[in-house]
Amino acid sequence: MKFQISFDALDLEQNLKIAHLVAPLADCLEIGTLPILKHGVRIVEIFREQFPNKLIFADTKIVDRGREIVGLFGSAGADWISIMGGTSKEVIQNVCTKSHDMGKKVILDMLDVSSPGQAALDAKSFGVDALMFHQPYDKESQTLIFVEDWNMLKGNTNVPIFISSKVGRHNIDQMLALHPDGIVVGKAITEHADPVAEAQFFYDKCKK
Secondary structure, X not given: OEEEEEEOOOOXXXXXXXXXXXHHHOOXXXXXXXXXXXXXXXXXXXXXXXXXXXXXXXEEEEOOOHHHHHHHHHHHXXXXXXXXXXXXXXXXXXXXXXXXXXXXXEEEEHHHOOOXXXXXXXXXXXXXXXXXXXXXXXXXXXXXXXXXXXXHXXXXXXXXXXXXXXXXXXXXXXXXXXXXXXEEEOHHXXXXXXXXXHHHHHHHHHHO
């Protein structure tokens, strides 16, 4: 199982400081949408320069102008780029074609899809390399919906699926019980008083 750490702080130096501490424990370093919006492609270039041997995932959340965005972030050094599952079939296919031409991979963000099962069924034909499934956390009652959507997703694709959004010590065992292909942890590590110890905890959970 892959273990990915997400960096979502607006402060570039803060992201880099923590990334240098925890990078040895991560299979992939994710640059979140907010720092990308603030710093643009430059933050990807800096992460690539400072972590030359790590996979870099730029959470671009593409909905339009996909080829151009892939060109920008792919050239900056991103290995993975995200596109929203709710956008059009043509945009998804164009992003996948451009990404693969550049030797990059695409993850389909399921946050805005109305039918997870159908989106999962279509994903492979679109050329998507993985799916990102978010855990709702605003209400406890959403847990059942989350599991139902997960089962629908998993039953309709053999494309790797990653679980993201608000993963922490309180729910990591529940997430791992679903047997995802990867887990993404963000603030539970990056905002912790001891990010290295916390990253080690989640690394051990994912790798055992």
